[in-house]
Amino acid sequence: MATLLVKNIHTLVTMDDERHEIANGAIFVRDGIIEAIGTGDDMPDETADSVLDLSQHIVIPGLINTHHHMVQTLTRVIAQDNELFDWLTTLYPIWARLRGEHIYTASRLAMAELMLSGCTTSSDHLYIYPNDSTLDDQIRAAQEIGIRFHAARGSMSVGESQGGLPPDSVVENEAFILKDTRRIIEQYHDKNRHSMLRIVVAPCSPFTVSQDLMRESAKLARSYGVHLHTHLAENVKDIDYGLEVFGQRPGDYVESVGWVGDDVWHAHCVKLNEAEIGLFGRTGTGICHCPSSNMRLASGIAPIRAMLDAKVKVGLGVDGSASNDSGHLLSEARQAMLLQRVREENPAALSAREALEIATRGSASVLGRDDVGYLAKGMSADFVAYRLDDVAFAGAQHDPVAALLFCHPQSVDVSVINGKVVVSEGQLATLDLPVLIEQHNKLSKRLVNGDGR
Secondary structure, three states: EEEEEEEEEEEEEEEOOOOOEEEEEOOOOOOEEEEEEEEEEOOOOOOOOEEEEOOOEEEOOOOOEOOOHHHHHHHOOOOOOOHHHHHHHHHHHHOOOOOHHHHHHHHHHHHHHHHHOOOOOEEEEEEOOOOOOOOHHHHHHHHOOOEEEEEEEEEEOHHHHHHHOOOOOHHOOHHHHHHHHHHHHHHHHHOOOOOOOOEEEEEEOOOOOOOHHHHHHHHHHHHHHEEEEEOOOOHHHHHHHHHHHHHOOHHHHHHHHHOOOOOEEEOOOOOOOEEEEEEHHHHEEEEEOHHHHHHHOEEEEEEHHHHHHOEEEEEEOOOOOOOOOOOOOHHHHHHHHHHHHHHHHOOOOOOOHHHHHHHHHHHHOOOOOOOOOOOOOOEEEOOEEEOOOHHHHHOOOOOOOHHHHOOOOOOOEEEOOEEEEEOOOHHHHHHHHHHHHHHHHHHHHHHHHOOOO
């Protein structure tokens, strides 16, 4: 079994139950799992296969992204001044031209961007499958780049002719959706602890699928013990659609179709009211906060402080790269911290360490993981290191933990996922990034311009 010793860590932020922050810390990893953590005196008396000296670094648990649309890296900065529904109807015709090579290449690019910002685990919500596109294309990308991945088999089944938002050309038959979702689960889902790949059942949203598909998807997911995910209460139009079509607010709707519980998380939830927040807190239902996307589309500010106070599980997401339009997860944690202060008009509404907790432990809880999100013996060896001599930390050496959020360095120096070094000296070790960017830009230009493949 491969072993890794990380020694002389300037500041080791464990985010464990006691929130230990250790000076001159150390971690010993065996076969992808943390065997010992503390200081050098706490390490096993054996020679490790690999050694990292991080005396100039702050080390934190890998950040966890709970909502993304990675294919959207191909269509950034389009519909720049539109709200959600108009933004979607502008982009649907472009996305209708997607093929498997777009899914694969865009996913690799998005994963690379996330990993360089400190992310080690990500979910992605792929809900559009035109032409030869499949979720398999994205799963292959994750397996090659080495990120811990939750692949959400999204879907849209209610097109314009049935009163939905998407054009009929990009929706799927519901029987096929359920059949293919079952195939994906049986072929790829790994329920074991420390799993690198899990599948999520994820109809897109209340305005793109039927109530019947929501109910049947919940039954299917629970028959396999996998999690459920969708968009919910993103903006005022989202609420209006639910009231007009279903006669229900978001909380009543999801409860009626079986979409509450500790195996469910919803993206955005900007417009949940006090009763709905209480429902989510009582039932263990999670939410993913996407601050930059919500600002970009002027959807509003999610009531995160109220959710945390009501014991709602709150995770963090960058959301799609056409509505963010970035994939920098540490920056997203900073936005969450600052935006909640604006909403509450209170500079203490969300602290730096609370924002970091949302991006680590909170996100792990939302995904149903007990093996990532903090650093302790027996946890997966997923952690990242930022250089303290980086320009971002200048003048903030007295509290480098808070500086991560307030000053947010642009890139990790080292990233370890499943005990393997995937970023070293700020460079991805699992792909050639300049070559990927060139390939990605060619595909993006042709896709946006309608030039075919």
